[in-house]
Amino acid sequence: MVRKYRARDLALGILVSVASGLILALVLWMLGSIFYYGSIPIIREGLKALIASPNTSPESPQYGGVGPLIYSTLIIVGACVLIGLPLGFLTGLYLYEYPTSRLSSIARRLLEVLVEAPTVCYGLVIYLTFVLAIKEKLALFAALSLLFIIVPYVAIQTCDILSTLPPELKETCISLGLSRWKTLKVLSRAAWRALVANMMISVAKVLGETGPLLIVAHVTVDIAWGPWVYHPLTSIEPVPLTVFIYAAALSALHKIVILGWLACLVLTGMAFGLFIIARVLTRTIEIL
Amino acid sequence: MYNTYDITIFKGASRVLLGVIEDSLFTIENLNVWYRQKNRIVHALKDVTVKIPARKLTVIIGRSGSGKSTFLRTLNRVVEMYNAKISGKILYKGQNIFKMNPQVLRSRVVMVLQRPIALPMSIYDNIAYPLKSIKKVKDKREIDRKVEEALRLANLWNEVKDRLHHPATQLSGGQIQRLAIARAIALDPEVLLLDEPTAHLDPESTRYIESTILKLREKVDIVFVTHSIEQARRLAEYVIYFEDGKVIEEGEAEEVLERPKTERLRRFLSVFEREPEEAEVIV
Numbered sequence: 001m002v003r004k005y006r007a008r009d010l011a012l013g014i015l016v017s018v019a020s021g022l023i024l025a026l027v028l029w030m031l032g033s034i035f036y037y038g039s040i041p042i043i044r045e046g047l048k049a050l051i052a053s054p055n056t057s058p059e060s061p062q063y064g065g066v067g068p069l070i071y072s073t074l075i076i077v078g079a080c081v082l083i084g085l086p087l088g089f090l091t092g093l094y095l096y097e098y099p100t101s102r103l104s105s106i107a108r109r110l111l112e113v114l115v116e117a118p119t120v121c122y123g124l125v126i127y128l129t130f131v132l133a134i135k136e137k138l139a140l141f142a143a144l145s146l147l148f149i150i151v152p153y154v155a156i157q158t159c160d161i162l163s164t165l166p167p168e169l170k171e172t173c174i175s176l177g178l179s180r181w182k183t184l185k186v187l188s189r190a191a192w193r194a195l196v197a198n199m200m201i202s203v204a205k206v207l208g209e210t211g212p213l214l215i216v217a218h219v220t221v222d223i224a225w226g227p228w229v230y231h232p233l234t235s236i237e238p239v240p241l242t243v244f245i246y247a248a249a250l251s252a253l254h255k256i257v258i259l260g261w262l263a264c265l266v267l268t269g270m271a272f273g274l275f276i277i278a279r280v281l282t283r284t285i286e287i288l
Numbered sequence: 289m290y291n292t293y294d295i296t297i298f299k300g301a302s303r304v305l306l307g308v309i310e311d312s313l314f315t316i317e318n319l320n321v322w323y324r325q326k327n328r329i330v331h332a333l334k335d336v337t338v339k340i341p342a343r344k345l346t347v348i349i350g351r352s353g354s355g356k357s358t359f360l361r362t363l364n365r366v367v368e369m370y371n372a373k374i375s376g377k378i379l380y381k382g383q384n385i386f387k388m389n390p391q392v393l394r395s396r397v398v399m400v401l402q403r404p405i406a407l408p409m410s411i412y413d414n415i416a417y418p419l420k421s422i423k424k425v426k427d428k429r430e431i432d433r434k435v436e437e438a439l440r441l442a443n444l445w446n447e448v449k450d451r452l453h454h455p456a457t458q459l460s461g462g463q464i465q466r467l468a469i470a471r472a473i474a475l476d477p478e479v480l481l482l483d484e485p486t487a488h489l490d491p492e493s494t495r496y497i498e499s500t501i502l503k504l505r506e507k508v509d510i511v512f513v514t515h516s517i518e519q520a521r522r523l524a525e526y527v528i529y530f531e532d533g534k535v536i537e538e539g540e541a542e543e544v545l546e547r548p549k550t551e552r553l554r555r556f557l558s559v560f561e562r563e564p565e566e567a568e569v570i571v
Contacts, residue, residue: 021408054391082559100371149404156549166403166405168401168405168493169402169407169408170369170467171366171369172401172405173392173407174366174369174394174402175364175366175392175398175399175400175481176394176395176398176418176422176471176472176475177391177392177394177395177396177398177418177422177475178391178421178422179391181423186407186408186417189408189409190407280295
């Protein structure tokens with residue numbers, strides 16, 4: 001009997017180890033590929049690869065760089081973060097503070113739907129509402145489409161993080177006569193590390209978001225049927241990194257494909273940095 | 289003719305006079321409280337009519353779930369944060385508490401909870417922050433004086449005077465509970481509501497808290513909830529016994545605890561007389 005249990009334990013142990021090993025190998029292979037191909041332009045051209053524009057001339061051996069793409073990514077994500085983080089945080093405070101109100105329960109359900117919905121839909125909404133009307137592809141519209149991703153995520157997480165605090169902390173503040181605002185300030189202070197870590201993760205989430213940007217930037221059609229695929233590129237719009245990766249993957253020009261890998265490396269590096277900050281913060285959360 | 293200022297003074301004076309004549313701190317009439325707990329409505333307090341006397345240490349006793357903590361939370365309207373439904377009347381020194389600004393009421397009738405909780409800041413700021421936020425004390429020297437005075441009153445000064453700016457979460461459970469009392473008394477409350485403040489503490493910390501309470505009774509009115517009869521005997525001047533959300537018996541401590549009139553209180557007390565340790569488990 002004991003032998004049978006031991007054999008079963010051993011089999012289970014081998015199975016989970018193999019599964020974990022496979023996943024780890026897959027991740028390492030992916031990261032290794034990104035690092036290997038992405039570092040080619042940096043090795044060849046140094047820091048210029050992170051500053052210059054992509055070189056679209058087929059005759060020139062120079063790669064150029066992804067500078068303007070990094071810049072446009074930072075502008076779009078920056079605008080989104082600037083509007084989205086306070087909006088999401090304040091919505092989260094409302095959900096936490098008024099859990100039983102009708103508005104709160106409706107808002108919570110809607111936000112949960114937004115978190116789960118395909119993000120490409122948000123791009124379509126913004127494109128049909130603003131881009132077609134104004135006939136301009138502004139970075140602000142791209143940021144607006146990302147708001148649909150960052151706000152629900154931050155709001156729900158803020159509410160859930162505050163709900164994990166001991167209820168006695170809130171009761172203590174209220175029993176002392178602190179106002180609702182001051183009470184929320186104390187609670188946010190108690191959970192600040194988790195709240196900031198959650199915000200970092202949300203920024204990483206929008207950083208890698210492609211779907212809505214593809215539509216808002218209105219490049220899908222250009223990429224699929226335009227000169228990007230079948231002809232050498234003559235100029236590249238300063239699109240975000242994610243959109244460039246998509247375009248580069250379809251490009252006939254090898255060096256643009258390699259620059260796509262570099263864009264991947266830059267994005268992965270940014271997301272990795274944010275996750276490290278989040279990890280360090282959550283590891284040091286004090287237990288009340 | 290009287291102006292508004294005079295009328296306010298008359299109103300205030302009449303309230304004080306009423307309080308002196310009635311000699312009651314709180315007058316509670318037909319109080320009912322319901323709250324939701326896991327999709328069911330709990331009728332926690334049922335037609336409670338009772339008076340809490342001024343200048344006497346009142347101890348509320350009763351079994352777990354008898355409504356004593358809910359009663360205490362209703363006295364400064366903290367129960368409202370749980371979306372409780374309340375009916376009936378509570379007069380505090382002659383003033384209807386449901387017509388008062390809840391924040392003002394809570395800064396006058398301050399509560400200390402059962403579980404020791406430190407605000408996520410330094411020991412000093414745990415006392416200074418409410419002082420600055422609620423009492424709007426701005427002068428640094430005044431705040432320093434208040435912090436020291438409160439910590440001395442709470443028997444904590446000697447233990448923390450060298451690490452006032454360390455995080456309060458590093459203190460032990462007993463120290464955090466005394467810090468909570470210090471935080472409350474620094475606000476110069478008129479009434480201190482203590483909800484089983486020694487429930488989670490060791491005997492030594494309990495002794496510290498009890499001596500703090502005895503020291504404070506000269507300065508402030510105290511309403512204290514406990515399930516320990518021994519503690520009630522040590523501290524109480526006036527006792528209210530709760531069972532199943534109702535007040536079963538009330539009166540002077542000696543009268544109620546030594547010569548109970550009702551069978552239900554006699555039965556409750558007899559559990560402690562049999563075997564105190566066993567009774568703690570039952571209650």
